[in-house]
Amino acid sequence: MTTTASDSFIRSELIQPAPPPANLVGPWGWARANLFSSPLQIVLTLFGAYIAYKLIWTFVDFTIIRAVWTGADRDACLDEKVGRSVGACWPFIWAKFGQFMYGFYPVEHRWRVNLTYIVALALLLPLLIPSVPRKALNAILFFGVFPILAFILLHGGSIINPWLSVIAWLGTVAAFGLLIVHFVGLSEKALNQTAYGAIALAMVVGGAVAWRVLGLGGMEVLAVAVLFGTIAALAIGAMENRPLDVWLVGGGIAAFGAFVAFALVRLGVFNAPALPVIETRQWGGLLVTLVVATTGIVAALPIGVALALGRRSKMPIIRFLSVGMIELVRGVPLITVLFFATYMLPLFLERSPDAMLRVLVGVSLFSGAYMAETIRGGLQAIPKGQFEGAMALGLNYPRMMGLIVMPQALKLVIPGIVNAFIGLFKDTTLVSIVAIFDLLGGLRAGFTDPQWASPVTLYTGFAFAGIIYFAFCYFMSRYSIFVEKRLNTGRRR
Amino acid sequence: MTDGTLPARGDVAPKVAFFNDPKVRSLIFQALALALLIFVIYTAISNAVTNLTNQRIAAGFGFLDQTAGFGISQTLIPWAESMSYGRAFVIGLLNTLLVAVVGIFLATILGFVVGVARLSPNWVISKIAYWYVEIIRNLPLLFQILFWYLAVLAAMPAPRNSYSLFGLFFANQRGITAPRPVFEAGAIWIGAALVLGIVAAFVVRSWAYRRQAETGEQFPVVPTMWGIIIGLPVLAYLATGMPISFNYAEQGRFNLTGGMTIIPEFVALVIALVAYTAAFIGEIVRAGIQAVSHGQTEAGRSLGLAEGRILNLIVIPQALRVIIPPLTSQYLNLAKNSSLAVGIGYPDMVSVGGTILNQTGQAIEIIAMWMGCYLTISIVTSIFMNWYNERIALVER
Numbered sequence: 080m081t082t083t084a085s086d087s088f089i090r091s092e093l094i095q096p097a098p099p100p101a102n103l104v105g106p107w108g109w110a111r112a113n114l115f116s117s118p119l120q121i122v123l124t125l126f127g128a129y130i131a132y133k134l135i136w137t138f139v140d141f142t143i144i145r146a147v148w149t150g151a152d153r154d155a156c157l158d159e160k161v162g163r164s165v166g167a168c169w170p171f172i173w174a175k176f177g178q179f180m181y182g183f184y185p186v187e188h189r190w191r192v193n194l195t196y197i198v199a200l201a202l203l204l205p206l207l208i209p210s211v212p213r214k215a216l217n218a219i220l221f222f223g224v225f226p227i228l229a230f231i232l233l234h235g236g237s238i239i240n241p242w243l244s245v246i247a248w249l250g251t252v253a254a255f256g257l258l259i260v261h262f263v264g265l266s267e268k269a270l271n272q273t274a275y276g277a278i279a280l281a282m283v284v285g286g287a288v289a290w291r292v293l294g295l296g297g298m299e300v301l302a303v304a305v306l307f308g309t310i311a312a313l314a315i316g317a318m319e320n321r322p323l324d325v326w327l328v329g330g331g332i333a334a335f336g337a338f339v340a341f342a343l344v345r346l347g348v349f350n351a352p353a354l355p356v357i358e359t360r361q362w363g364g365l366l367v368t369l370v371v372a373t374t375g376i377v378a379a380l381p382i383g384v385a386l387a388l389g390r391r392s393k394m395p396i397i398r399f400l401s402v403g404m405i406e407l408v409r410g411v412p413l414i415t416v417l418f419f420a421t422y423m424l425p426l427f428l429e430r431s432p433d434a435m436l437r438v439l440v441g442v443s444l445f446s447g448a449y450m451a452e453t454i455r456g457g458l459q460a461i462p463k464g465q466f467e468g469a470m471a472l473g474l475n476y477p478r479m480m481g482l483i484v485m486p487q488a489l490k491l492v493i494p495g496i497v498n499a500f501i502g503l504f505k506d507t508t509l510v511s512i513v514a515i516f517d518l519l520g521g522l523r524a525g526f527t528d529p530q531w532a533s534p535v536t537l538y539t540g541f542a543f544a545g546i547i548y549f550a551f552c553y554f555m556s557r558y559s560i561f562v563e564k565r566l567n568t569g570r571r572r
Numbered sequence: 573m574t575d576g577t578l579p580a581r582g583d584v585a586p587k588v589a590f591f592n593d594p595k596v597r598s599l600i601f602q603a604l605a606l607a608l609l610i611f612v613i614y615t616a617i618s619n620a621v622t623n624l625t626n627q628r629i630a631a632g633f634g635f636l637d638q639t640a641g642f643g644i645s646q647t648l649i650p651w652a653e654s655m656s657y658g659r660a661f662v663i664g665l666l667n668t669l670l671v672a673v674v675g676i677f678l679a680t681i682l683g684f685v686v687g688v689a690r691l692s693p694n695w696v697i698s699k700i701a702y703w704y705v706e707i708i709r710n711l712p713l714l715f716q717i718l719f720w721y722l723a724v725l726a727a728m729p730a731p732r733n734s735y736s737l738f739g740l741f742f743a744n745q746r747g748i749t750a751p752r753p754v755f756e757a758g759a760i761w762i763g764a765a766l767v768l769g770i771v772a773a774f775v776v777r778s779w780a781y782r783r784q785a786e787t788g789e790q791f792p793v794v795p796t797m798w799g800i801i802i803g804l805p806v807l808a809y810l811a812t813g814m815p816i817s818f819n820y821a822e823q824g825r826f827n828l829t830g831g832m833t834i835i836p837e838f839v840a841l842v843i844a845l846v847a848y849t850a851a852f853i854g855e856i857v858r859a860g861i862q863a864v865s866h867g868q869t870e871a872g873r874s875l876g877l878a879e880g881r882i883l884n885l886i887v888i889p890q891a892l893r894v895i896i897p898p899l900t901s902q903y904l905n906l907a908k909n910s911s912l913a914v915g916i917g918y919p920d921m922v923s924v925g926g927t928i929l930n931q932t933g934q935a936i937e938i939i940a941m942w943m944g945c946y947l948t949i950s951i952v953t954s955i956f957m958n959w960y961n962e963r964i965a966l967v968e969r
Contacts, residue, residue: 113695120694127696396602400609407943410950412908414922415942422935426623427616505712512714512915519715526722537726541719545711552710 141166142542156533167539168531175525179543182363182516188355191232192366198228199373207558209565222377233370235356239349243340250337251302257330258308274315281311299341306334359435363516365547367435371442371507371517376450376500378443383450388480390455401451408448413506417441421513438510446503453495457488491566497559501552518544620936627933635932636661642927644919646835657928664924665945671838671920672907672949675845679906680899682846683853690858701854708851714912716848721840721916728836734823742821742831748839751818752832758815765808772804773797837918841910849906853899860895861887892964900957907949921945 102108114124145166147156154160156168172179181189202221205211227241262278285307289300309331316324343349362370389401408416420441425431432440461484469479511520522540525531624631636658644651648666651659689701708716725745729735734744742749773796780791809816821831864887872882913920921942929938 113693116693123692123694124696127694127700131696131700394598394602397605400605407947411943411946412911412922414911414914415939415946418922418926418929418935418942419939422929423939426620426935429619501710508712508714509912509915512912519712519718523718534726537723541715541723544715545719548712548715549707549710553706556710 138542141538143167152530153533153536156531156535158534165533165535167542168533168535169539171525171531171533171536171539172543174531175521175528178525179364179518179521181366182521183361184357184363184366185361188235188357191235191354191357195229195232196369198225198232209562222380226374226377231354233357233362233366234359235354237350237353239352240344243344243349247302247337247340247344248298250333250340251298251305254305254309254330254334254337255301257326257333258305258312261312261324261327261330274312274319277315278308278311282308295341295345299338299345302334302337302341306331306338309334359433362435364521365518367510367515367517368504368507370435371439371510371515372500372504374439375442375446375503375507376496378439379446379450379499379503380496382443382447383454384485386447386451387454387458390451391458405448405451408445409452413442413445413509414512416445417509417513420444434513435515438513438515442503442507442510445506446499449502450496450499453492453499454488456495457492458484460491461488494559494563494566497555497562501555501559504551504555505548518547629933631936633937635928635934635937638932640928640931642931644924645917646838646919657932660924660928661921661941664919664921667918667924668907668910668913668920668922668945669949671841671845671910671913671918675842675849675906675910676903678842678846679849679853679902682850683902684857686850686854687857687861690854691861705851705854708847709855713844713848713909714915717841717844717912717916720844721837725836725840732823736823739823740820742823745836746833747836748834749821749831750834751820752830754817754819756815756817758812761812762805762808762816765804766801769801769804773800776800835918837913837916840916841913841918845906845909848909849902852902852905856895856898856902857891860891860893863894864890889964893961896957896961896964900954900961903957904950904953907953908946911946 098104099108102111115121143166145164146169147161147165147167148169150156150168150170152170153168155170156165158165177186177189181192184192202217202225206214206217206221211217227245231238231241258278262275282304286300286304288307289295289303293303295303309327312327313324313331316327386401386405389397390405392398392401417438420437421434424437424440465483465487466479469483474482507517508519510517511523516524522544525540526537621631637656639654640657640660641653642660643653644660644663646667647663648670649659649663651663686701686704689697690705692698692701728743728745731744731746734742734749736742740751776796777793780793780796784790819830819832821833822829868886868890869882872886877885910920911922914923914926917923925938925942929935
């Protein structure tokens, strides 16, 4: 059975493929496949299209076509005064715009809020765009420096003192750390029991002097104690003719600097260059929404990292406390945590903190517990080989976590962090229940103004706030999806 | 060790300072953490004692027996203002549970509809479901509750021109009014018959499955089950002389009289919670169905199964395994989110508790009771869902 060219009943070349039937291609073909494939689908399509048309038309008609754009009071938005059926009453929004954005923040100081927004955007945008370099510096500026700046701008008071306080805290912690490192580092050498005792005694004496004689408190006491301890350690080193520990000297200088900074703040040397204080009672509107959400997420990161590490720790007590804290907070609604912060926290403290601060503590605890679970997810995604590799290189626990594991884990959970932020942004509306006026609280207050009482005021307010909330959350969720896709390409190869 | 040489074999282990020994160090850390915790708790308690003494508030749960003296707009068990704070709190708890149960039931149904609609081959339907999910998920829940409560309620007519459905159901500014069932003596038998019917239906089901596994003979399980569940109570109803009647609402000149009124706070809260949670459940359902590979459906077709059976026997059981764990956390979210009721004054646990807190100042006790109740609800729900999840989990050899 061979075929030859002379077999005239066999084609010698392929037929050109025929185009698909006309009713399967083009818009009509698409419509047939996706809209009208069966009688049921036709009914569904028509029904759905009707519903969609109704909803979209109602919205557009209300917010644009029948809307009133200018006016001085409710008369502009009443059907009988205007002579037609009125839609959205935008003059109500224009009149209340300041209140919705800033609450009762004094008008002449609103530039401070705006400046804070501008700085925040200038620091945040480069952080969010992956191709911009210097992420580490950017992150330090945004998470470390910006909060202090924002506090000074928004709250007011001395411009220099907050920086001094932060420097003093950091200096004390660093000096304390260096003293401990010295303590531990010398352990295998001749540092004998008497020396331990002497250093400890010096710290106790220093602390006691600071507390009882100078009447200082908290971190200031620690700064003095560390200073005394460092001096004692240096003196013992000199007596035993050991070479000077440069780091310890540095720690001593840091402790002394911290002490001086604390003293400057306490004595009020730099009270002079100051912005007028705007009490948090006067804050409101979108400002409060953003402050609560941002503080919540910035504070949630360290709390979340600590709790996540605690939950994976091998030490039973630490693990038990972390798990208990996480599950307790995650098992109850945010509103009970806010009630806890508002009503219970003042009972547990000597002085009742500012109402806004209490809410911020509650929100930070809440989002910290959720953040811990997000970060734990990231930690679990890091292969064991990474931990083992770090240990094989001889890194200790802080370095293993700080240099190897956490950078990878945190990168993996960026979408989770953004989603947590979206959730927190929506949850900030709850603060209005404990009498802090956020955007939604301001809106409700606006509804009660008799000058603007009209049948459409309510709907206008909801439309306005809805658009703002939706815009924020929608763009953040898009960003989260964008990062997720980007991460996936890296891992998919 | 500091000079960098390794100890020779047989040497004693190098002497390590006690705080470089991992065991000792971990003990020190834990002791420090515990000491810190005890210190914090001690300070908190001593401050609380001072503060409470200054405010003249007696710690403890004794206040629960005091007379409450405030009205509650929705009570599942009898309530009068002369009753105690403890009973008021229980009423709040029951109202929370009512919202949670009704909300979970409806949100599951709507969520599955949304999830399936998202996957519909119909472009219009899937786009509508997509935008439903996007819009609902990106608006704060409290915003939505307030919207349903204030904006929709404001559009409702006054009681005298209520919207009416067949003259049985009425909707107006004061809520939704429906016929109220009146139970007379003997009605308990109908309830007993219902329970018996449900038990019997499941007995029949397991018998039918066993028989099918042994003999291959099929039995019309679903119609039989419904027949038993509905039939038995109906029989009991007729046999006991129709002990249930309905009290119908009547349209008066200014107001409705009779019937059973569902307060608008409840309606707004349930609508908002259901709409909100359903958007999340919809996404979970979509992900679950998409996680079942298309080959499974095709294999079912090549076995000659009808489309409905493919869905029931092949796709849904596999999808449920992916769906159940995140669904559980959505149920828990709904139960916790019901606490936003306080924003519109629905008398749930938080709202009633908040009133008690304001009247008595017993912040610690009230907040502890809230947290205890919510934690219990969370734990019970997770235990139930974990049990269900284990039941439907993949049974491997």
